[in-house]
Amino acid sequence: xxxxxxxLLQILATFIAGxxxxxxxxxxxEEFSEELQxxxxxxxxxxxxxxxxxxxxxxxxxxxESLGSDDKSQHYHVFPLAxxxxxxxxxxxxxxxxxxxxxxxxxxxxxxGELGVATGAELWAWMGEGGIYTVDERWSGLRNALSGLFCAxxxxxxxxxxxxxxxxxxxxxxxxxxxxxxxLRHASLPSEHVCTENLTPFLKLLPCKSFSxxxxxxxxHRLFDADWHGMSAHVLWHASQGVEVRLSFQLxxxxxxxxxxxxxxxxxRSLFDRSIDNRCPVASSSTIDVKLPAEEAYSLEPSPSSxxxxxxxxxxxxxxxxxxxxxxxxxxxxxxxxxxASVPLVxxxxxxxxxxxxxxxxxxxxxVQNRLNEELxxxxxxxMPWLVQFxxxxxxxxxxxxxxxxxxxxxxxxxxxxxxxxTTFQAILTLPPKSTVALSMDVSKAFLRYTDHxxxxxxxxxxxxxxxxxxxxxxDRIDGHSLGQRIYTPTLLVDLATPDFSMPxxxxxxxxxxxxxxxxxxxxxLTRKFVVVHLDxxxxx
Amino acid sequence: MPLREPSTIFFQSDNVRRTIIASYWIIIxxxxxxxWKTTSIERLSLPSSRVRNQASKALRLPVxxxxxxxxxxxxxxxxxxxxxxxxxxxxxxxxxGGHIEGSNPTYILKHATNGLVLSDRELxxxxxxxxxxxxxxxxxxxPPQQGHxxxxxxxxxxxxxxxxxxxxxxxxxxxxWDVSRGIRQYITPLLDQLSLLHNFTIESQVQYHAPLAFKPxxxxxxxxxxxxxxxxxEWSLCDQPLEMPESFLLPQWGGIVVHDPPxxxxxxIFPIFARQLLSLLGVSPLPVGVKYTGDVPISxxxxxxxxxxxxxxNTHSSQDTLRSIVTLVDxxxxxxxxxxVKDDILDALDALDKVYASSSASLRETVKQSTDAIVxxxxxxxxxxMLALLYFPAEHKYAVYAPxxxxxxxxxxxxxVRELLAWRRQRRQQT
Numbered sequence: 001x002x003x004x005x006x007x008l009l010q011i012l013a014t015f016i017a018g019x020x021x022x023x024x025x026x027x028x029x030e031e032f033s034e035e036l037q038x039x040x041x042x043x044x045x046x047x048x049x050x051x052x053x054x055x056x057x058x059x060x061x062x063x064x065e066s067l068g069s070d071d072k073s074q075h076y077h078v079f080p081l082a083x084x085x086x087x088x089x090x091x092x093x094x095x096x097x098x099x100x101x102x103x104x105x106x107x108x109x110x111x112x113g114e115l116g117v118a119t120g121a122e123l124w125a126w127m128g129e130g131g132i133y134t135v136d137e138r139w140s141g142l143r144n145a146l147s148g149l150f151c152a153x154x155x156x157x158x159x160x161x162x163x164x165x166x167x168x169x170x171x172x173x174x175x176x177x178x179x180x181x182x183x184l185r186h187a188s189l190p191s192e193h194v195c196t197e198n199l200t201p202f203l204k205l206l207p208c209k210s211f212s213x214x215x216x217x218x219x220x221h222r223l224f225d226a227d228w229h230g231m232s233a234h235v236l237w238h239a240s241q242g243v244e245v246r247l248s249f250q251l252x253x254x255x256x257x258x259x260x261x262x263x264x265x266x267x268x269r270s271l272f273d274r275s276i277d278n279r280c281p282v283a284s285s286s287t288i289d290v291k292l293p294a295e296e297a298y299s300l301e302p303s304p305s306s307x308x309x310x311x312x313x314x315x316x317x318x319x320x321x322x323x324x325x326x327x328x329x330x331x332x333x334x335x336x337x338x339x340x341a342s343v344p345l346v347x348x349x350x351x352x353x354x355x356x357x358x359x360x361x362x363x364x365x366x367x368v369q370n371r372l373n374e375e376l377x378x379x380x381x382x383x384m385p386w387l388v389q390f391x392x393x394x395x396x397x398x399x400x401x402x403x404x405x406x407x408x409x410x411x412x413x414x415x416x417x418x419x420x421x422x423t424t425f426q427a428i429l430t431l432p433p434k435s436t437v438a439l440s441m442d443v444s445k446a447f448l449r450y451t452d453h454x455x456x457x458x459x460x461x462x463x464x465x466x467x468x469x470x471x472x473x474x475x476d477r478i479d480g481h482s483l484g485q486r487i488y489t490p491t492l493l494v495d496l497a498t499p500d501f502s503m504p505x506x507x508x509x510x511x512x513x514x515x516x517x518x519x520x521x522x523x524x525x526l527t528r529k530f531v532v533v534h535l536d537x538x539x540x541x
Numbered sequence: 542m543p544l545r546e547p548s549t550i551f552f553q554s555d556n557v558r559r560t561i562i563a564s565y566w567i568i569i570x571x572x573x574x575x576x577w578k579t580t581s582i583e584r585l586s587l588p589s590s591r592v593r594n595q596a597s598k599a600l601r602l603p604v605x606x607x608x609x610x611x612x613x614x615x616x617x618x619x620x621x622x623x624x625x626x627x628x629x630x631x632x633x634x635x636x637x638g639g640h641i642e643g644s645n646p647t648y649i650l651k652h653a654t655n656g657l658v659l660s661d662r663e664l665x666x667x668x669x670x671x672x673x674x675x676x677x678x679x680x681x682x683x684p685p686q687q688g689h690x691x692x693x694x695x696x697x698x699x700x701x702x703x704x705x706x707x708x709x710x711x712x713x714x715x716x717x718w719d720v721s722r723g724i725r726q727y728i729t730p731l732l733d734q735l736s737l738l739h740n741f742t743i744e745s746q747v748q749y750h751a752p753l754a755f756k757p758x759x760x761x762x763x764x765x766x767x768x769x770x771x772x773x774x775e776w777s778l779c780d781q782p783l784e785m786p787e788s789f790l791l792p793q794w795g796g797i798v799v800h801d802p803p804x805x806x807x808x809x810i811f812p813i814f815a816r817q818l819l820s821l822l823g824v825s826p827l828p829v830g831v832k833y834t835g836d837v838p839i840s841x842x843x844x845x846x847x848x849x850x851x852x853x854x855n856t857h858s859s860q861d862t863l864r865s866i867v868t869l870v871d872x873x874x875x876x877x878x879x880x881x882v883k884d885d886i887l888d889a890l891d892a893l894d895k896v897y898a899s900s901s902a903s904l905r906e907t908v909k910q911s912t913d914a915i916v917x918x919x920x921x922x923x924x925x926x927m928l929a930l931l932y933f934p935a936e937h938k939y940a941v942y943a944p945x946x947x948x949x950x951x952x953x954x955x956x957x958v959r960e961l962l963a964w965r966r967q968r969r970q971q972t
Contacts, residue, residue, distance in 0.1 A: 073724070073743040077717045081701075081746040211750040212710045278710035282749055509944050516948030526561050527956050530547035 029057035029242070032078040032207055033285040034214045038326075040293060041109050042342065044256045044264040044334045045227060046271060049113030050214060051248040052206055054079050059243040063178055064091040064131035064138070078282050080205035083233070083245060086145040090138040093182060093237055094126040094171050099152060099194040100230030102252075103490045110345035111485050114232050114248050118465050118488045120190035121154060126171050130180030136162075139185045150233075151197040157187035161385055161464075163424040167412070168381040168467055170483060173236030173244070188383065190462035190491040194231060196220045202231055205247060213280025213316070214288065217272040218249060226251040256334060264334045267327030275324040279316055286316040288326065301327045344371040348378065348431075352466055352489040354388075359445060359497040364390070366439040366466065366489075370431035377430050379469040379483070380439075384423040386416035387446045387461055388494055392425070394442040399435050406430065407437060418446070428471070445496050453498065463492040555967075562960055565953050580938070582877045587886060589867045595893055596864040600856045602849050603633045603901050604682055605647040610638040612652070612668045623675040630683045631853045648682075648842070657831040662841050664831075677828055681842045683849070684825030690792045691823040694855055696916055698822075699742045700728070701795075702814070705751035715805050720745045723807030727815045734839045735822060737908060738851055788813045790820060823847050848908045855911040856896050859889055859918040866922055875935070876927055885921035889914050 032054050039047045056079050062071065074084050087095070098116035116122055125142060127135050139162065147154040164184045175182045199220050203210045210218045223229050229251040236244050255266045268275050280286060290300065290312045302323050304312030314323050349369035356362030370376045384390070392415075397407040407430055414424040431437050470484035547553050604627070608616065613636065624634045637647070646662060653665035657677065664681070666674065692698070702724070706714040724743060732741050788798040796817030798810050815838070819826075824839055824847050833840050863886060870876055892914035899906040 070740070070742070073721075073745075075720050075745040077747045081744060085744070207747075207749050208709075209750050211708075211752075280749075281709045281712070281714060282716065505940070508941055512944035512948065515945060519949045520952045523565070523952050523956070527558055527960075529558065530553060532544075532547060 029055075029059075030076065030078050031055040031057065031284050032280075032282055034280060034283050035286075036214045036217070036288045037113055037291070038266075038288070039113075039291040040264065040266075040328065041252070042337055043105075043108040044336065045109070045252050045254045046264070046266050047109060047113070047250070047252045048271065049248060049250045050218065051113070051246055052215065054207075054245045055241060056243040056245075057241060060176060061093040061128075061237050061243065062088045062091040063176070064128045064133070064135075064180065065178070067091055067131040067133055067138075078207040080245065082149055082201075083205055083235070086142065086149060087235060087243075089145065090127070090142045091131070092125050092127055092138075092142060092235065093175055094173055095123075095142075095235040096125070096172075096232070097121070097123045097146060097150070097154075097234075098230060098232035099150070099192060099198055100228070100250075101194045101224075102228035102230075104228060104488065106346045106487060107344075107349060109252060112250060114230075114234075114250055115486050116232050117228075117230060117250075118188055118190070118467075119491045120188060120462065120464075121152060121157070121192035121194075122186075122188040122464075123154060123157060124169050124184065124186040126175060126182050126184055128176070128178045128180050128182050130178065135183045135185065143187070150201050152192060152194075154189065154192075157189050159420060161187045161189065161422055163187070163383045163414075163422055165381050165383065165424055165426055165467075167379050167410075167426050167428075168469055168486070171236075172234070174239040176237065176239075186383070188464040190464050194229065195224060198231065199223065199249075202233075202247065202249070205233075207282050208280035212278035213283055213286055214276065215280070216276055216278070217268060217274050219272045219274045222253070222272045222274075223249065223251055226253045227257075228252040262333040263330065265327065265329040268325045269327075276316065276322065277324055279322065283317065288314040288316065288323075290314075290326065290328065297331050299329045299331075301329070346487060347372050347376060347470055348468055348487055350466075350468060350487065350489045352492065354443070354463070354492045354494055356443075359495065360447070362388075362443045362445060362494070364441045364443050367436055368429065368431060368439070368468065369436040370433060373433050375430060375433055377428055377471040379467075379471065380425075380427050380429050381467040381469075382423065382425040383464055384416065384425075385461075385463070386418050386420070386422055387448070387496060388423075388463060389416055389444045389446070390423055390425060391442040391444065394440075396440055397429075398438045399432055401438075404432075404437075408439075419452075445494060447497055450499055450501070450504070453501070458498055460493040460495045463494055465489045465491050555963075559960060559964075562953075562956050566957065569950075569953070582875060583879055584870070584876070585878045585880065585883045587867055587870060587878060587883065588890065589871075591890055592863045592867045592886070595890060596860040598860070598897065599631065600853055600896065600900060601631055601633050602852065602904070602907070603635060604849075605635050605637060606678070607637050607647045607649045609650065609652050609668070612650075613638045616668070616671055616674060619671055619675040623678050626675065626679045627683050632683055632849060634682070657828075659827065659831055659833045659840055659842060660835055664842075677831070680825075680828040681831070682846055684828075684843075684846055686850075687820065687823070687825065690790060690820055692793045692821050694851055694858075694912070694915060695739065696912060697740045697742065699744070700818070702743070702745035704745075704747045706747075706749050707751060707753060709749035714749065715747075717747060718805060718810075719807050723811035723814075726807075727811035728818065730838050731815055731818060734837060734844060735824075735847075737905060738848070738912065739822070788817065790817055793821070796821065823850065845904060848904055852896070852904075852908050852911045855915040856893065859893060859911070859914040862915070862918040862922050863889060863893075866918075870927075879924075879926050882921050882924050882927060885917045885924070889917035889921065892917060 032052070034050070034052045037047075037049045037051075039049075041047055056076075071088050074081065074088065076084060086092070096116060098114070098118065099121045100117055100119055103119060104112055104117035123143065123146065125139065127138055127142075129135050136159070140158070143157050144155045146152070163186050165186055166184055169184055169186055171182070199218070203215065203218060206215050208215055210216050229249075231249045232247070234244075234246040234248075236246075238244060253266070253271050255264045255270060256262065258270065259265070290304065292298070292300070292307065292310050292312050294310060300312060304314050305318070306313045306315075314326065316322060347370065349367075349371060351365075351367040353365050354362055355365060364382075366380075368378070368380075382390075390413075392413050395408070396403070398404060399407065408427050409430065410426075410428040412424070412426045414421070416423040429437060429439075465488040468487045468489070470487075472484060551557065620634070620636050627634050649663045651663055651665050652668045654667050654669070655665070656667075658665040659681075664677075666677070668674075702720055704715060704718050704720075708714075724745075728743070732739075788796065790796045796814060798813050798817075800810060819839070824843055827833055827840070827843065835841070866882075866886065870878055892910045895910040896907055896914060899910060
């Protein structure tokens with residue numbers, strides 16, 4: 001969008017702590033709360049989920065109809081202004097951004113606290129249509145603005161990666177009742193890697209940054225050392241409550257890796273190398289939930305202020321004594337659970353591979369195992385950049401090795417367009433109880449122009465994960481209330497035909513030589529004058 | 542099969558061979574314009590002479606001052622002095638005894654003995670003492686420049702009000718402030734008056750952790766402290782007299798008010814912000830000793846002085862920008878110039894022409910045209926399309942063309958020369 005040059009004038013009022021006490025009345029409809037959930041996992045690791053919620057009570061998303069005119073002033077206390085500017089500039093109703101590193105192990109870790117655990121970056125947004133800018137123009141602006149805000153390469157999620165998979169991504173909040181419809185835009189960038197440069201701007205969006213409260217545990221040295229880590233930002237609108245911004249950070253740490261005695265004991269010190277020394281004064285609630293092991297002996301220090309349903313809860317804002325460090329200890333050494341006796345944590349087991357040695361063709365194989373004793377219907381979504389194209393007619397499905405009809409229904413397929421549109425393949429799979437469904441499809445790999453190749457070192461092309469969403473029991477409705485929790489497969493890597501970039505000039509010279517040779521030969525033949533040379537008889541002698 | 546005499550085969554005849562060679566040359570010659578068109582960069586011709594002509598002009602803005610008739614002759618010396626001073630700054634002063642018809646209004650001086658009182662376009666002055674007349678008028682009409690403090694012109698400013706708590710965990714912090722009332726009461730009236738020059742977007746936030754990089758002393762901040770206040774060594778700070786609550790300006794960037802609790806009232810803070818904002822936007826304070834009795838915060842004299850200054854600056858810098866574009870395009874041969882650039886330049890030139898045309902008639906119109914001119918000129922200058930082929934050098938092209946064309950064209954040339962020689966020999970033999 002064309003904008004006039006703008007200069008930012010800052011006016012700052014600074015308060016230096018002095019003698020008197022000044023606590024102005026909390027006037028606004030803004031509310032900030034923070035929460036940390038810690039969950040010991042059965043493979044000895046520990047999952048932590050930080051979530052920071054800010055409510056803007058009574059606020060509504062900006063209507064796209066008002067985009068041409070001046071917006072109302074934004075005055076916030078705890079709501080992040082930098083994010084608010086972006087949301088209003090592009091009239092975004094709902095937004096979900098996640099950036100993760102590593103592969104979430106559903107089999108051992110169960111469902112994550114925040115569902116968006118796709119490797120790399122994933123962004124999806126619901127935006128109303130109408131006004132002077134199209135949804136695609138605003139989606140492009142939104143990507144660029146978020147790139148700037150989070151120091152990530154989200155801007156490269158261009159139209160070649162943007163899809164609109166309506167069956168899989170339903171709004172988590174409410175959509176305002178505007179004259180124009182709301183449209184979904186989704187893009188994923190599996191090669192994006194989350195690191196410190198993304199965490200720093202993330203922390204700046206928090207009212208207490210990482211100075212106090214639960215956020216003071218966010219120590220980049222330990223977060224990015226974890227086996228799996230990821231951050232996400234969510235913006236939703238609840239008709240009854242207003243706009244909610246939820247920023248969260250998840251990590252899976254491995255205490256066994258650092259322990260010399262095969263113990264999975266953990267504490268804030270061992271996980272984050274920090275402790276909570278101060279409360280965040282603007283947080284209306286600040287809680288730490290620790291999931292308590294069900295059938296094992298353990299000790300938790302200090303003891304939680306309340307424990308209910310297998311969860312011990314610490315309330316930082318109420319307790320007289322601030323539990324700066326929490327530690328959980330087990331009396332015995334950790335024995336890795338062997339065998340398949342353990343109860344499945346998620347209903348599906350997924351496997352997805354890209355096979356085929358040639359650089360032109362391949363084969364996509366997906367194995368979905370239904371672990372439940374009942375039939376399960378799942379939404380299956382594949383989004384592929386145009387680099388890999390499906391031969392959709394070769395799609396076949398078998399159940400435990402036998403052909404089976406009626407497994408795949410409600411197929412929607414948007415074939416890719418070179419250099420402009422990715423593939424979107426959505427279908428509903430009906431999985432018989434306790435069985436494995438194998439899907440397979442032939443794919444072709446694109447032959448790229450030399451300018452299509454990335455400038456960085458060649459390691460192949462990352463392909464986004466497939467997504468499976470179980471539908472609730474027997475429900476045929478595909479709206480927000482019948483979808484279960486999303487499950488992502490790991491990403492894939494595809495090797496495309498890659499030229500030797502070191503010798504373009506040699507190639508030019510060689511090609512030109514051949515061309516000139518052919519041209520010269522043809523030209524000579526066309527213009528050559530043949531004459532008969534009579535040799536004298538004397539010469540013969 | 543018996544061998545045939547080659548000269549009897551139809552394609553071995555001289556005419557056919559010459560036609561073949563000629564057709565190659567015809568195709569090459571016909572293809573040249575196409576090749577030229579597809580490989581050249583779009584470079585529209587810019588109105589260079591018009592730009593140079595425009596850039597050599599200097600804008601002059603007239604100011605009419607009406608004196609009481611009886612003093613028109615007695616103050617001749619002051620009038621000349623003022624005209625001389627203002628002339629250097631691009632302002633022409635005309636003194637009259639009566640009212641002049643025209644849309645560019647007149648400032649009126651009145652004789653009164655109760656000091657310097659300013660209202661609307663009138664100034665009460667004690668003509669018994671002529672000595673200060675030219676200084677006062679010069680400060681009112683063309684206030685001394687505050688140099689680097691004033692933010693460069695922009696059609697839109699984003700005003701960001703931030704309340705910073707040094708450390709809110711100490712239990713001693715301000716959770717929120719009534720920023721809307723402060724802005725409504727102290728800032729909006731100023732912005733309304735300046736709406737001719739700028740549009741404003743206002744926003745505010747509160748920060749609960751903003752540690753200082755130094756330890757402040759109880760009462761005062763020294764100028765050394767100020768230099769590290771914003772944790773950035775790049776901002777040069779101007780030393781201004783500090784007051785309680787302490788406040789200072791960061792030139793072209795913003796202002797800071799340091800407040801010590803116990804109580805925060807926007808009535809303490811926002812008048813200072815308003816003053817800082819005026820300095821940053823270039824509204825000069827009234828000269829010492831001048832009293833202002835109007836009901837709007839910025840007096841007509843100050844506002845119009847600012848409008849004149851911004852007009853002169855904008856006109857000058859858009860002329861400079863246009864000249865730079867022309868020079869740059871002349872210097873860099875590989876730089877494309879598209880229609881959007883050319884249109885912006887032509888529109889900027891038209892706006893500049895209108896600036897000169899309206900300068901003696903209406904100040905407001907002149908301001909509007911000069912802001913249009915600078916916006917258009919900057920947009921042309923920063924047009925991203927002009928960078929497109931800058932880094933694709935001609936040598937690269939030759940390196941690609943030479944291996945193909947040189948080797949292909951040499952046989953064509955050789956055949957043509959050979960055939961030409963043969964044809965001449967044939968003619969000589971015939972004659």
